[in-house]
Amino acid sequence: MKPSSLIPPPALVRRAEQQDTKALQALDSAHYIHPFTDHADLATRGSRVITQADNIYIWDSEGAKILDAMSGLWCVNAGYGRKELADAGYQQTMTLPFYNSFFQTTNVPAVQLAAKLAQLAPAVGGRKFEHVFFSSSGSESNDTNVRMVRRYWDLLGQPQRKVIIGRHNGYHGSTMAGASLGGMSGMHAQGDLPIPNITHIEQPHFFENANPGESEADFGLRAARWLDEKILSIGADKVAAFIAEPVQGAGGVIIPPATYWPEIQRIVDKHGILLISDEVICAFGRLGHWFAYEKFGIRPDLVTFAKGVTSGYVPLGGVLVGDRVAKVLIDKGGEFNHGYTYSGHPVACAVALANIELMEREKLVERVKDDTGPYLAERFEALAQHPLVGAAETCGFVGGLVLVKNKATRELFDEALGVGMRCRAHCFKNGLIMRAVGDRMIIAPPLVMTRAQVDEMMELIHRCLDATLDELRTEGLLA
Numbered sequence: 001m002k003p004s005s006l007i008p009p010p011a012l013v014r015r016a017e018q019q020d021t022k023a024l025q026a027l028d029s030a031h032y033i034h035p036f037t038d039h040a041d042l043a044t045r046g047s048r049v050i051t052q053a054d055n056i057y058i059w060d061s062e063g064a065k066i067l068d069a070m071s072g073l074w075c076v077n078a079g080y081g082r083k084e085l086a087d088a089g090y091q092q093t094m095t096l097p098f099y100n101s102f103f104q105t106t107n108v109p110a111v112q113l114a115a116k117l118a119q120l121a122p123a124v125g126g127r128k129f130e131h132v133f134f135s136s137s138g139s140e141s142n143d144t145n146v147r148m149v150r151r152y153w154d155l156l157g158q159p160q161r162k163v164i165i166g167r168h169n170g171y172h173g174s175t176m177a178g179a180s181l182g183g184m185s186g187m188h189a190q191g192d193l194p195i196p197n198i199t200h201i202e203q204p205h206f207f208e209n210a211n212p213g214e215s216e217a218d219f220g221l222r223a224a225r226w227l228d229e230k231i232l233s234i235g236a237d238k239v240a241a242f243i244a245e246p247v248q249g250a251g252g253v254i255i256p257p258a259t260y261w262p263e264i265q266r267i268v269d270k271h272g273i274l275l276i277s278d279e280v281i282c283a284f285g286r287l288g289h290w291f292a293y294e295k296f297g298i299r300p301d302l303v304t305f306a307k308g309v310t311s312g313y314v315p316l317g318g319v320l321v322g323d324r325v326a327k328v329l330i331d332k333g334g335e336f337n338h339g340y341t342y343s344g345h346p347v348a349c350a351v352a353l354a355n356i357e358l359m360e361r362e363k364l365v366e367r368v369k370d371d372t373g374p375y376l377a378e379r380f381e382a383l384a385q386h387p388l389v390g391a392a393e394t395c396g397f398v399g400g401l402v403l404v405k406n407k408a409t410r411e412l413f414d415e416a417l418g419v420g421m422r423c424r425a426h427c428f429k430n431g432l433i434m435r436a437v438g439d440r441m442i443i444a445p446p447l448v449m450t451r452a453q454v455d456e457m458m459e460l461i462h463r464c465l466d467a468t469l470d471e472l473r474t475e476g477l478l479a
Ligand code: PXG
Pocket: 073, 136, 137, 138, 139, 140, 142, 171, 172, 173, 174, 178, 245, 249, 250, 251, 278, 279, 280, 281, 306, 307, 317, 435
């Protein structure tokens, strides 16, 4: 592997220097509608133009080097600048850049990737994943899940089983179904969501939702039983599935208590409903396993994936379809009237295969599980000592900490102060990308990060927390 302190290749530096930041920002503001962005606000400051990347670092058009502790957006698991992935994309583009998988055709990388994923996905409790449906994103994959789940129950003669239960503050994408399955109130408020027959339970967020004095274990069981209560209130014969992220990512890296998932499994089994594990963030080594359901010992029927499957180099997503669903769809279903032009895109699948090969060769999953993951846990969780931090936790290579006004009482800051965004601004200034979700600061570093780079990141995080603390004290917002 390459050394950690790489400077960008000279040719790329020259290209970046030729770009006029102001001109790019003006064009950006004039023509480009960004995802989840207040454009009136953006126009006043101009967007940051990211021009190149290598290993765990990105550079902007002004030449600033930034440690990317978010892996792009939870996806660049293999790190930036991996020639193997570029080569695989190039080779496949020259061999067969595109052909569809409709009309009884297929292509070699899609077949090979489907077989490889079936091999990587561990069987749990006698349930296997022999089939894969491909899309180009997590959102499309979750739309696929909605259609597949409803088709499954139709084929079993239970068409009244339509309701899918998600969780408040869960994230499952931005399409009509994806945003509906998710529980982001800001998304539901725009575009008349959720669509019918999707409902939500509360998230298993110990820090915010536990009762005073309640143990984590007790809270985990209580939170899981909200699902039971919801199912009973709807009528179990009307419920099709439950969908959740093993660890909530976009919601702020919310790691459920150990008692939560086994109890959820017991409840879905009791009612016979399908379980969808949305592993768009959690799969492909992020939690130290190829798939997160293995870590939590759950037996999902459908597993959503995207992001890390290609380390984000090209768009690819999909659904692992467990035998319970696949058998019904295949044996009884005839034609499933669903699919995307780019389902099984040969270039995306070729890059995914190269990415998986690279991850196997460099033992990235094992490293996160046994070496760098535990080391990150040790270093990151020690942040709980910082005067501004109420709690800090990790799971594999995701981590979250909560900024608090009062450590002893766990009192949170007034939302209007935007303390998380202030901290994020200090991160930017100090060459670190961390994401703020309210006052939770989160990380999901590239899995290639070494122990020395964990140290480097932690030093930056300390510096940014100190700067935030200073700012709050200077403004008289903290004693
Ligand atoms: N499920 C999960 C669990 C996700 O994290 C999606 C589905 C949707 O995937 P696509 O590929 O359609 O975006 C995601 C995506 C954030 C953030 O702010 C997180 C995601 C996307 C955008 C922003 O943390 N996750």
